[in-house]
Amino acid sequence: EIVMTQSPVTLSVSPGERATLSCRASQSVSSSLGWYQQKPGQAPRLLIYGASTRATGIPPRFSGSGSGTEFTLTISSLQSEDFAVYYCQQYNNWPPGTFGQGTKVEIK
Amino acid sequence: EVQLLESGGGLVQPGGSLRLSCAASGFNFNDYAMTWVRQAPGKGLEWVSSISGGGASTYYTDSVKGRFTISRDNSKNTLYLQMNSLRGEDTAVYSCAKGSEGSAYSPLDYWGQGTLVTVSS
Numbered sequence: 001e002i003v004m005t006q007s008p009v010t011l012s013v014s015p016g017e018r019a020t021l022s023c024r025a026s027q028s029v030s031s032s033l034g035w036y037q038q039k040p041g042q043a044p045r046l047l048i049y050g051a052s053t054r055a056t057g058i059p060p061r062f063s064g065s066g067s068g069t070e071f072t073l074t075i076s077s078l079q080s081e082d083f084a085v086y087y088c089q090q091y092n093n094w095p096p097g098t099f100g101q102g103t104k105v106e107i108k
Numbered sequence: 109e110v111q112l113l114e115s116g117g118g119l120v121q122p123g124g125s126l127r128l129s130c131a132a133s134g135f136n137f138n139d140y141a142m143t144w145v146r147q148a149p150g151k152g153l154e155w156v157s158s159i160s161g162g163g164a165s166t167y168y169t170d171s172v173k174g175r176f177t178i179s180r181d182n183s184k185n186t187l188y189l190q191m192n193s194l195r196g197e198d199t200a201v202y203s204c205a206k207g208s209e210g211s212a213y214s215p216l217d218y219w220g221q222g223t224l225v226t227v228s229s
Contacts, residue, residue, distance in 0.1 A: 001170075034215040036153070043203060043219035044145075044153065055217065087153050089215070096167055096212040097143055097155030 002026050002093050006086075006100035012108040019075040021103045023088035028068045032092030035064055035073045038102075039084045047086075048073065075105075083107055110134040110218040112204050117223030124194050124227070130187040130204030130220060138162065138182035141207030143216055144189050146200035146225075156202070157189065161210035171197075194227045201225075 003026040013019045023033065035048040046055040048064035051071055061076040075082055088100040116128040130142070143158040157178040158167045166178050177190040187204050201224050205216035 032213065036216075038153070043221050044205075044216075045219075046215055046217050049208065049215040049217075055215075085152075089153075089155075091213045091215055094167070095155060095169055096158050097145070097216070099145075099153045099155060102152040 001095065002029065002090055002098050004088055004090055004098050004100035006088055006103045008103060009101070010104045010106060012106050013078050014108045015080060016077050017108075019078055019082075019105055021073040021075075021086055021105070023066075023071040023073070023100050025069045025071075025090055027093070029090040029092035031067045032090055033064075033066070033071050034089045034091065035062075036087045036089065037082075037084045038087065044087065078105070110206065112206065112218060112220035114202065114204055114220045114223040117202065117225045119226045119228065120194055121229050122195060122227055125190070125192045126194065126225060128189040128191065128202055128204075128223060128225070130189075132185045132187065132204075132206070135206065137180075137185040139210055141210055141212040141214060142178075142180060142187045143205045143207060143212065144178060144187075144202055145205055145216070145219075146198075146202045147222070148197075148200040151200075154200070158207070158212035159187070160212050161207075165212060167212055191225070194225075196227050199225060199227045 031051040036044040144156040201222040203222035207214040
């Protein structure tokens with residue numbers, strides 16, 4: 001079973017700064033990697049799929065990169081609405097939906 | 109507009125059963141895989157189970173295998189999760205999510221708000 005590990009657990013960033021979140025898979029997931037944003041009391045929202053493709057309506061300040069076992073989500077200039085928890089998820093290998101434990105992006 | 113509305117949650121004693129439903133609208137339901145994801149209070153997302161668009165393929169996380177059954181009625185645009193032999197560690201908000209393809213191996217592009225399941229005596 002694939003294990004997804006995200007780092008850091010918490011990221012403190014000032015508005016306007018860049019945020020870089022990491023996700024590592026215990027074995028290759030090719031480019032079958034998604035990133036989700038979840039705000040308190042809300043359902044998760046798909047940000048990135050295929051490791052680097054923005055989902056519909058996602059602003060260009062969100063970008064994804066990586067393949068194989070190492071992935072990165074970058075938020076180029078944090079806006080107030082971006083403070084949230086971010087999860088990566090692989091959908092390449094069984095089981096088909098393993099999530100990372102999440103990274104909380106908080107205001108510095 | 110895609111909408112997913114879960115129902116069926118509640119308080120149940122350990123060892124009891126519940127059936128969750130997810131009513132879908134706004135897309136061709138039988139063309140897309142569906143997934144149940146749960147989130148225990150204050151915890152992260154946990155994938156629970158997925159079913160392919162036609163219903164022929166089902167998948168379960170190890171901790172629920174043999175206790176939970178995922179199914180779908182494409183004539184009613186509804187996804188189900190039958191949960192038996194419930195345990196305290198099953199306490200969570202259960203959300204249904206739509207896959208972006210017919211295969212369960214696809215990202216989840218729409219999510220419901222979830223229904224709370226509490227397992228306690």
